[in-house]
Amino acid sequence: MEKMKAWVTTAKDVLELQERPIPELKGNEALVRIRAMGICGSDQHYLHDWKIGDLVLTEPLVLGHECSGEVVKVGPEVTRVKVGDRVVVEPGIACGKCVYCKSGKYNLCPDMQFMGQPPTDGCLQEYVAWPDDLLFKMPDDMTYQQGALIEPFTVALQALRLSQFSFSSSAVVVGAGTIGLMTIQALKAAGAGRIISVDVNPFKLEMARKMGATDTINSAEVQDLPGCVRAMTDGLGAMYGYECCGLESTYYEMASLVRDGATVTLMGLLPEDGNKMPMTNSVLREIKYHTVIRYTNVFAEALTLLHYGRADITPVLSHQFPFSQADKAFHEAMTNKKDAIKVMINF
Ligand SMILES: [Zn+2]
Ligand SMILES: [Zn+2]
Structure with missing residues (x-):
């Protein structure tokens, strides 16, 4: 053998x-x-x-x-x-x-x-x-x-699909590791308007800008992150939020970064259950939460997007x-x- x-x-x-x-x-x-x-x-x-x-x-x-x-x-x-x-x-x-x-x-x-x-x-x-x-x-x-x-890129494409992201909308992406950066490219390909990237690492924020973020915020350097995001989005917050860190604090924070009626997609994986979420606030403001695990029928589309230069x-x-x-x-x-x-x- x-x-x-x-x-x-x-x-x-x-x-x-x-x-x-x-x-x-x-x-x-x-x-x-x-x-x-x-x-x-x-x-x-x-x-x-x-x-x-x-x-x-x-x-x-x-x-x-x-x-x-x-x-x-x-x-x-x-x-x-x-x-x-x-x-x-x-x-x-x-x-x-x-x-x-x-x-x-x-x-x-x-x-x-x-x-x-x-x-x-x-x-x-x-x-x-x-x-x-x-x-x-x-x-x-x-x-x-x-x-x-391509495999991590398909996770981002699946997240955009499930959140029913619509052309020209604003989005805030929290976390600029592989999945965050892939999500920024997917948003760019989907015709997003403003793409706001949030992270604590200056190198990753620089990368986020290279990959299509229109704005970056170093959350370690600002006092009022929700206020910063609102200032970039007509005082309302982003229309879509994507959590790509998998931290209890960022899970909780997502609702404060988006406007009423917005859709938040949770992509980062928390190591265990038991974290708090601001559900009263979310219900009163009709925030929709999506989760995403892996992908269905999206590899061929990912290859097409890359082949024709729609995403890099x-x-x-x-x-x-x-x-x-x-x-x-x-x-x-x-x-x-x-x-x-x-x-x-x-x-
Ligand atoms: Zn993986
Ligand atoms: Zn089966």
Whole structure:
């Protein structure tokens, strides 16, 4: 049996380079030689805590779910891709049979097998066998690194869809990490009017401006953040709010940054329940809250937006490491709070 290299988390904060057999193909699967992988916040949580909420690692796992690669072999039922195709991988396999899958909300499938989430191995290994309906052909001019950035971009596109964002509206985006910056690009592509980016990190705010924010606010430097946002939005607050931090304080604060009747989308993930929310204020002002988990049917659209230059997500790529130094890449992502946004591993 042919072997490949895989980085396996074998204990908390431990990544070990191991040899494993190259996966066998099922009929509908293609063998993808992984070429680039972005490190996600969730990968870092799994490595450090061995759990996210109820999802707990009970045995060693290969992390990673933001990836692109090259098709090197196909199963007999594969029709959508061929050997040599460069592809972006949608990382969740839904059952296709449950009430959620059948109604198009396959992101809620209870039997979802998600790359790098226990018990399914992820893409921090040289080869992955994956169903062909979850492989999307990349345009020739797109790099593997750009391909690996698409997964977090689809989260932003899904958030805009669910919030029913409308052309020319104002938006406030709290948090300018990968998801915040992706949301700013999605808003720009959707024809937003004013896009206000809020963060405490000057480097990230600079990046937000490069990626399409019309205004930036360093919330560590202002006394009255809601007042600042209102001053930029006719004294009313933004029409849409997007929370991209996953902090109790920013969750709570969102209502104060938007106008009455506005829609707030909560995209950051809080580590546990029990946080306060200003629900009396929100009810009296008819604030609508949306949440978003992953995506449905949006990878093809993301590729189109990037191919035709409607959006450019490349600037979020801040650090790159070779596959042989994946442990160093994780270390950089987890410790560099200054200018690390998306850390990429190249195979
Ligand atoms: Zn991710
Ligand atoms: Zn299902």
